[in-house]
Amino acid sequence: MFVIPILIRVWVVGVLFSLLSVPSSAAGIDATINSAMQPIADAVASFIFFEVSVFGTRLPLIILWLIGASIFFTCYFRFLNLRGFKHAFELLRGDFTKPGQRGELTHFQALATAVSGTVGIGNISSVAIVISVGGPGATFWLMVAGLLGMSTKFAECVVGVKYRKLNSDGSVSGGPMYYLEEGLKERNLAWLGKPMGYFYALSIVIGCMGIGNMFQSNQAFEQFVVVTGGETGFFADKGWLFGAVLASIVGVVILGGITSIAKVTSKLVPFMAGIYIIGSLTVIFLNAERVPWAIGAIVTEAFNSSAVGGGILGVMIMGFQRAVFSNEAGIGSAAIAHSAVKTQEPVTEGFVGLMEPFIDTVVICTLTALVILTTVYEPELAGAGMQGIELTTRAFGTTLTWSAIPLAFIAILFAFSTLLSWSYYGLKGWTYIVGESRKAENIFKIIFCLFAALGCMVQLDAVLEFSDALVFVIALPNIIGLYILAPIIKKELNRYQERLRNGEIQNLRKQLSR
Secondary structure (H helix, E strand, O other): OOHHHHHHHHHHHHHHHHHHOOOOOHHHHHHHHHHHHHHHHHHHHHHHOOEEEEOOEEEEHHHHHHHHHHHHHHHHOOOHHHHOHHHHHHHHOOOOOOOOOOOOEOHHHHHHHHHHHHOOHHHHOHHHHHHHHHOOHHHHHHHHHHHHHHHHHHHHHHHHHHOOEEOOOOOEEOOHHHHHHHHHHHOOOHHHHHHHHHHHHHHHHHHHHHHHHHHHHHHHHHHHHHHOOHHHOHHHHOHHHHHHHHHHHHHHHHOOHHHHHHHHHHHHHHHHHHHHHHHHHHHHHHOHHHHHHHHHHHHHHHOOOOOOOOHHHHHHHHHHHHHHHHHOOOOOOHHHHHOOEOOOOHHHHHHHHHHHHHHHHHHHHHHHHHHHHOOOOOHHHOOOOOOOHHHHHHHHHHHOOOOHHHHHHHHHHHHHHHHHHHHHHHHHHHHHHHOOOHHHHHHHHHHHHHHHHHHOOOOOHHHHHHHHHHHHHOHHHHHHHHHHHHHHHHHHHHHHHHHHHOOHHHHHHHHHHO
C-alpha cells in the first residue's frame, strides 16, 4: 500500500502547484483549478450520487444505502436509540466513570468534539432549503431519519473503541480505518478489511480538505462580511486576511492534538448550541399562535400525496437526505473522535454516541424548521424566493430584529468548530496511511491550515463537489464493515447490559475509586 502515500502527496503538490502557476487574481485561480477538477468531480459525483427513478421521484442510492443501514441497526438492537437515553445521560454526567482508564477524552469531551463536526452551517442554511422545496412535511422525515441514525452511530462508536489503537505515548488512533482492518481480520476477512481501511483513510484525507475545511472557512468568511458591513464593508475583499487569521487560530488549537481540540469544543459546543437553541425557542414562543399550524402541517404534509416536492416519497427523501447530510450517521467520521474516550467498555461510548444525531438533527435542525414555519413560511411561496441562510436570517429577523449579527456570529462558530473536528478526522486518516510520527502529524496540520486560508480566498466549486462525494463514498466500506461486525457489536451490548443489570459494573467502579 506504499502507493497510496505517494498518491496523496502528488494530489497535494498538484493543488499547490496550480495555485503557484496561475495569475495571482482569485478569479484566475478559481477558473484554472475548477476547469482542471470539474471533469473528475462530475465523474465521481455522478457515481456516488447516482439516482434511480421510483414512482416519478429521483432517489439517490447513497441515501437509500445510509437509511437502509439505520433501519437495520434500529431493529437489530431492538430500538436501543429510544431505550438508551437514560443510560447515555448517566454516562455523560460521569455516573459510571472509572479512574485510570486509558484514553484521552471524557465521555462529554468526545461527544462535544463529534457534535462540533456535525453541527455546522447546514443546520442553519440547508434546513431552510429543504423546507422551501419540500414543504413542512420534510421536517417530519428529517426527525425520523435523525432518530434512526442514532442506531448507526451506536454501532460505529462501539467498534471504534473496541478496535482502536493505543499508542505508546498515551495517544489513541481509531475509527473506521482501524475497525475495518482489525474487525474484519477477526472475522477471517483480512483480505477485505485492510484495502477498505486504506480506501477509507485516503478518501477522508482528501474529503476533509474540502467539505470539512475549505467550505467551512469560506462560509465563515461570508458570515464575517455580514457582521462587518456587508459587501461595502472593509473586509468584503479581504478574504486573504480573514483566512490568515482563521488558519492561525485553527493552527494554535490543533497543534495540541485531540486534547486541545476537546478543551475548545467542550466549551464552544454547549455555548453555541445553547445560544442557538435559546434564540430559536424565543422566536417560536413569540409566535406561539402559529405553532399548532406548524406542527399540524409537519405531520399532515409528511403523508400528503399532493405535497410540495414530489408527493410523499419526494418529501420523505428530502427529509432523509438532509438528516443524513447533517448527522453523518453511517459515514463513520465521528467514530474517530469517540475512539479517543477514556474507557475500557466500548459499549459505553456507543450509548454516548446515540446523543449525537439527536442533538444535531432532532433538536437543532427541527428547531430551525419550526422557526421558519412559525415566521416567514407561506405555502404558496414554497419552492421559490429566498433559500438557505438568507431565509433563516429573515425568519429570525421578523421576530428579533437585532438577530442578524448574532446569528452570523453563531454561524462562524459552527464553521470554526467543524474545522477543528475535521482536522482530527483527516489527521487520523493521514497517519493511518503514512504512519504515526510527530513529523507526519505536523505536515498534515500545516497543509490543513493552508487549505483553511485558501478557502476564504477562492471559490473552488469543483474541489468542494469532489471532496463532498469522497466523504459520502466512505459510507460504502463503512456500512459493509458494520454489517459484518454487527454480531460482535450485539454480543458486546448483551454482555454489558447483563453486567449492568446484576450490578457488576457499578461495584467495579466503587472498588476502583477507593
